[in-house]
Each structure stands twice: as C-alpha cells, then as structure tokens.
Amino acid sequence: MFFLVCFDIVDNRVRYRVVKILKGYGTRVQKSVFECANMTEYKFMKMQSDLEEIIDHGEDTIRYYPLCKHCVGQVEFSGTGNPPNTRAYSVS
C-alpha cells in the first residue's frame, strides 16, 4: 500500500521525532509531507501507533491518505520536486 502522511505538529521536539519516525517508512517530499510506499497493514499500524504515542492529541494533527496504484499514477506537481517513484511501489 502507498500512504501519503501529512502533519502539523506544534512542538519542535515532537515534530523532530515525528520526522524521524516517518523517515523510517518513506520519503519526505515537502516539509510536512511524506510518501510512504510498500506499506503493509502491519507496518502502517506500527507507524501510526508510534506516532500517536508522541503527539499531543489536543493540538497536533497527522493525516494518512492511502493511494491505490491508479491514484499514485495520476499524481502531478508544480515547481520543484519529483513524481512519486511508482517503480518502487508494490501498490495493491
């Protein structure tokens, strides 16, 4: 599965830890956006629970957007950046 993970984290130390966790699962494509390919159900649940342990549920927000193979293939961008590396994705 491919997940797009977007976050708004208030505290700098918490944000640093969120980024550190997400780097273990995907590629940072914008300051607060990661593309996480090749995610199994287990990997997603582990990532989500690790993140939920450290964020402040009253002021921080993380959104997880699953993209199927078709959706991933339609991603566009303006300005700098690269398209998602769909070759690396085993997207179900």
Added chain:
Amino acid sequence: MFFLVCFDIVDNRVRYRVVKILKGYGTRVQKSVFECANMTEYKFMKMQSDLEEIIDHGEDTIRYYPLCKHCVGQVEFSGTGNPPNTRAYSVS
C-alpha cells in the same frame, strides 16, 4: 474528482495568494494541505494554471494527489481534525 493539494511556498506573500486561490476550491485541513472535492477536469486545470502563474518554480513546490472514492473512504487521522466530508463528494 477529489484532490489533495500540498504546498511548500517560500515567500509569505506568494503563500498567502496560494492559500487564497485554494480556498476557492477546497477545505484547508492543515497549514499546507487542502482537500478539494467535486473537482472537474476543467476546475483542476484552471486551479493548477492559476497557481503556476504565481509560484516561484525554482523554490516552491505544490503536489496534487487525486484520490478515488475508495481511497477517500480509507483516509485516517491522528490528533485533531475531521475525516474528509465524503458525503459532499461526487467522486468518480
């Protein structure tokens, strides 16, 4: 169509104008993330061209992620925020 639009804009004035344009197409769910539902092909191309006219293509980045009905229905979040308003979506 449903589009997730994520942006990293360097200049504050340009970012303000990007947000203003995107408010005409969708809901701001995080500082640099908009959910744009009920997008026709024409609306998407108009939005994209309006944005591309004002950003600095050398340092700014905007990413457009289409989500089909199935993907939109699987969106999850941690912390604050609301699920996407799938009722309002005519998602093809």
